[in-house]
Amino acid sequence: xxxxxxMACSDPDLGHYGEALQAYEQGRxxxxxxxxxxxxxxxxxxxxxxxSSEVLVAWEARALRASGAEGAALSTLNAGVRNFPMGHILRxxxxxxxxxxxxxxxxxxxxxxxx
Numbered sequence: 001x002x003x004x005x006x007m008a009c010s011d012p013d014l015g016h017y018g019e020a021l022q023a024y025e026q027g028r029x030x031x032x033x034x035x036x037x038x039x040x041x042x043x044x045x046x047x048x049x050x051x052s053s054e055v056l057v058a059w060e061a062r063a064l065r066a067s068g069a070e071g072a073a074l075s076t077l078n079a080g081v082r083n084f085p086m087g088h089i090l091r092x093x094x095x096x097x098x099x100x101x102x103x104x105x106x107x108x109x110x111x112x113x114x115x
Contacts, residue, residue: 020050027059036066054080054087061093070101088114 027042043060050056057080064073077094084090095110 017050020046020053020056023049024056024059027063031063031066036063039063040067040069051083054084054089057084057087058089058093061090061097065097070097073097074101 023042023046027039027046030036030039030042040060040063043056043063046056047053047060057076061073061076061080064070064076074094074097077090077097080090081087081094091110091114095107095114098104098107098110
């Protein structure tokens, strides 16, 4: 990932991908330092720069969940599943969040889809 970040900083042709990589790295640093709200904001910027990435949406939802904003995390995952209907990462994360919040039937639905 670091190589991509360095390329993004030095190669203007990467454009929005470079911006997404920079925001992603800022989010990862914020998560590592225990600042999930700041991380969620950084991951949201990354998603805005590269809306074609399912993984960035998952990271945003994980940061929201780490900050205690489970409702916002679920909304992010729901939107992600709508945008990426074959997104197995988003379905798995949504199943875990649904199970944690007591929505067992919703979690089972996502797990059946994954199976």
